[in-house]
Each structure stands twice: as C-alpha cells, then as structure tokens.
Amino acid sequence: MTGLQRDGAEAGTRRREASLAPQGLLGPRDPLDPPGGEVTQEAVLREFREMLKDATERRFSGLLDPLLPEGMGRWLVAEAFHCRLKGPVLVDAKTLVELQGFQAVGPAGLGLLATSPPPGWVCKLSPQPALPCFLQPAAQGAFLRGSGLSLASGRFTAPVTAIFQFSASLHVDCRELQGRARLRARDTVRVLVCIESLCHRHTSLEAISGLESSGRVFTVHVQGLLQLQAGQYASVFMDNGSGLALTIQSGSSFSGLLVGT
Numbered sequence: 001m002t003g004l005q006r007d008g009a010e011a012g013t014r015r016r017e018a019s020l021a022p023q024g025l026l027g028p029r030d031p032l033d034p035p036g037g038e039v040t041q042e043a044v045l046r047e048f049r050e051m052l053k054d055a056t057e058r059r060f061s062g063l064l065d066p067l068l069p070e071g072m073g074r075w076l077v078a079e080a081f082h083c084r085l086k087g088p089v090l091v092d093a094k095t096l097v098e099l100q101g102f103q104a105v106g107p108a109g110l111g112l113l114a115t116s117p118p119p120g121w122v123c124k125l126s127p128q129p130a131l132p133c134f135l136q137p138a139a140q141g142a143f144l145r146g147s148g149l150s151l152a153s154g155r156f157t158a159p160v161t162a163i164f165q166f167s168a169s170l171h172v173d174c175r176e177l178q179g180r181a182r183l184r185a186r187d188t189v190r191v192l193v194c195i196e197s198l199c200h201r202h203t204s205l206e207a208i209s210g211l212e213s214s215g216r217v218f219t220v221h222v223q224g225l226l227q228l229q230a231g232q233y234a235s236v237f238m239d240n241g242s243g244l245a246l247t248i249q250s251g252s253s254f255s256g257l258l259v260g261t
Contacts, residue, residue: 079146079258089248091240099236100154104142155235158228162261167223171249187211187242191220
C-alpha cells in the first residue's frame with residue numbers, strides 16, 4: 001500500500017470512529033432561537049381528553065335531534081319524569097292493581113293563586129273557574145319533562161318509537177297482616193312496569209318479594225329498559241299474591257327516561 005493510500009484509509013477510520021463516539025451535552029439555547037417543540041405529559045393528557053370528548057359527541061350527536069325544537073341544545077332531555085303517589089293505595093288480596101294518582105309537587109297548603117308559574121313552582125288546575133291555575137312549590141328532585149306522562153292515570157305514553165328506562169319503588173305496608181294470619185312462603189307481591197296494561201302478553205319489568213321474610217314496611221324496586229312504539233303507554237302495577245289486603249304508602253315513586261331511538 002502506498003503512503004497516499006495509507007493516509008486515506010487512516011482518515012476514513014478516524015471519521016467512522018468519530019461518528020460512533022458518544023455525543024456530548026448540548027450547550028444552552030441561544031435566546032434568539034425560535035422556541036422548541038417540547039411536549040409535556042400535561043399537554044398529551046389534555047389533547048387525549050379533547051379527542052375523547054370529540055369522539056363521544058360524534059357518537060351521540062343526532063340521537064335526540066329529531067325530537068328537539070330547532071335551536072335547542074343537543075343534550076336536552078326530551079322526555080323524563082319522576083313522580084310520587086299522592087296518597088296510600090289499598091290492594092285487595094289476590095288482586096292486580098294499576099297505580100294511579102301521582103304528583104310532582106310539594107306539600108299542599110303552600111299554594112298561591114296566579115296565572116303563570118314562576119321559576120321553581122308548578123301549576124295545578126284551580127278549583128275556581130275564574131283562575132286558571134293553582135301554584136305549588138316543586139318538590140325537591142321531582143320533575144316532569146315533556147308531555148308523555150299523565151299524573152292522574154299514571155300512564156306514560158311514548159311520543160316516538162324509542163327505548164325508555166323505567167323504575168318504580170313501592171313502599172308496602174303489611175302491618176295489618178301481623179297477628180291476623182300466618183304468612184306463608186307463597187305469599188308474595190310483584191311490582192311490574194307493563195306495556196298497554198298487558199303484563200303477560202308484552203315484555204314487562206318485574207320484581208318479586210316474599211311477605212314471610214319481610215318487615216312490617218318494606219320496599220319493592222323494579223328497574224329496566226323497555227321499547228315502546230309511538231302511542232303505546234307504560235304504567236306501574238302491583239300484584240298482591242297474598243291472602244290479605246296490603247297498602248302501598250304515599251310517596252312511592254315512578255320515574256322514566258327516554259334513552260334513545
């Protein structure tokens with residue numbers, strides 16, 4: 001190998017060794033340099049949350065749009081309610097009873113006569129024909145959204161074909177049974193949410209409780225989803241399978257919500 005070739009080979013070796021050598025620390029950034037693109041963990045999490053929020057909004061956008069008036073927010077609940085029995089209901093032995101007479105207002109006796117309800121108050125029909133409504137304060141947590149529920153009949157009529165969530169909590173008083181008759185294992189009560197009052201023909205929500213192991217006052221709760229066709233109604237029933245009459249206490253509740261179409 002000639003001297004020129006040796007010099008060239010040594011220079012190439014030095015260049016390869018220099019490229020493989022560890023790099024030193026960078027010096028301080030010049031204040032005149034443009035800001036770098038450093039990404040922090042907080043920024044990544046914030047961007048992820050925004051992406052998740054956008055994906056969720058796209059998933060559910062338009063779900064309730066056909067039911068809402070023009071210009072209303074997309075998250076407005078079109079149909080929902082939570083109401084309570086106005087008074088106790090007596091259910092005779094071996095009887096299936098549809099519950100009626102609900103309310104979504106506060107205690108009676110606090111009303112004012114007026115023509116339109118202010119915020120936080122609800123309007124009931126006035127006993128005086130000259131005055132259109134009788135105001136009572138809205139009960140905490142109770143509400144009516146939409147026009148599907150009839151408080152008098154206890155029936156919720158679907159405005160559109162959709163899936164609805166219903167729940168009912170009935171407080172059953174069986175104190176009169178104690179000491180009068182011995183309860184049997186087959187003495188039960190059923191609480192149902194039925195479509196068109198046809199509890200056996202259509203799918204219904206059902207909960208069963210035995211009286212033998214229950215206390216003097218107990219609660220039966222039922223909850224679930226039902227699909228209603230437009231114009232069909234759903235309502236609450238109690239089936240007293242015992243041999244004596246039972247009382248459903250006032251304040252027992254019925255609620256519903258339009259989940260989706």
